[in-house]
Amino acid sequence: MCDNRCMASRSTRYRDTSGKALTDYPRPSVAVDTAVLSVSPDDQLCVLLVRRAGTHKRGAWQLPGTFLHPGETLGRAALRALSDKAGVTGLAPVQLAVFDDPDRDDRGWVLSAAHLDVVPWDRVAGLGALADGVQVTPVSQSRGLAFDHDRIVDLAVIRLRTEYQQSPDPRGLLGDPFTLLQLQRLHEAVAGEPRRKDSCRRLRAPTLEPTGGVLEGVVGKPARLFQHREPQRQLGGGHG
């Protein structure tokens, strides 16, 4: 597979077909901006925002992002940004799209590789103790972000919805023993519209693993408990 890669040392200045050396080309900065989505305990689809540096006006909020470092993958850069800018430990960022308008950033030529990460609520706002300059807002109230970050949020929500149409809880937002009603509430939060009790139930239940236990201590017939069939995903599925 790499038979002709090993024939030259790393420092050689290769030339492309036009005869120009690789390092002669002007290169863009590559930013990684991530929409971290989660569902709050009151079933609201929320996004993680950070205050834009050096401003307190409108457009003062944006998605956590950073510039890609040498030797780093986009996914790692996304996780680093979440940790550094928001104090949040991400899970498995996936690429959404590259925003490539040459004028999209007034600091210069910056491409933005937009990402989506989905994390359980207690991981993003667990103790109610968010760092300063960090907030988690319902996506419906997140309009007016800096740069083109509104559009990134749009893409992220669309992507999340299509993922959750395919399987019950692909991103493990729920956490292991859960009832079918909790699953229904989650889907309503993600889709942004109500779901029929029985439709949702019949569609998803066959693909879930019943624990055998039931939810106790509440009024009404106790709900059966279920768990995920397959382990939730961690980082590692990026496009190398």
Add this chain to the structure above:
Amino acid sequence: MCDNRCMASRSTRYRDTSGKALTDYPRPSVAVDTAVLSVSPDDQLCVLLVRRAGTHKRGAWQLPGTFLHPGETLGRAALRALSDKAGVTGLAPVQLAVFDDPDRDDRGWVLSAAHLDVVPWDRVAGLGALADGVQVTPVSQSRGLAFDHDRIVDLAVIRLRTEYQQSPDPRGLLGDPFTLLQLQRLHEAVAGEPRRKDSCRRLRAPTLEPTGGVLEGVVGKPARLFQHREPQRQLGGGHG
């Protein structure tokens, strides 16, 4: 929307939160590699390949690509690469994914923004006169490409199939007056498996515009002619 963008001139060296100037960061080269897919007259799904510069061994073929130039969109760079490297006029490249393995290119740190373009056959191999070092091969025989281009072809085919599951001919591979049998053949080529005559017909016909004309001069009952409802897409839908 951009109220606070106009407050500073373009040459100012902005600093991010860590205090580092934008131009101080090492930046990757950004390549744009495009899988151009088409369907041959004998109903084979094909991909456009170019010979890798300076080699005649295995792995000698690759997708046409180039480095992104300043002020240029990814889509424009993809079209430029098709024109310069293969002498082909592309149509509407769409992003597939960014390949970001730091070691994926032995020339250095190169990200690849993989694209898909779909063009009618006569546009890619019209006169049978392909430029030297250019070929159009069935995708099934395209294995062993340079870099990670095999995976780009895989992504492109998957994407094309999902697009063609949604509507009859979203990329205008057919060209305006066509019969339902031609449409069926096209879908079989894209999907790589046979389709029922009546299913295919009943599913797609209602969304097509009959021209009123029929195909003449062939034995059997003459087939009705159809045309596309909406104009085919050109470049312009990129993520700004």
Add this chain to the structure above:
DNA sequence: GAAATAGTGTCTTTGAGACAATATCCT
């Protein structure tokens, strides 16, 4: 009339949506 291709009638299956009835628990 025979061959060849286009187009349709209809049966079956599947899956989702909707409504309502039944089951089981807590207080």
Add this chain to the structure above:
DNA sequence: AGGATATTGTCTCAAAGACACTATTTC
């Protein structure tokens, strides 16, 4: 018992698949 919630029975409807039949042309 009574309220509250979970679970299931069943009807309907729409879409797709499969098969076979009918229709219209050329030779």
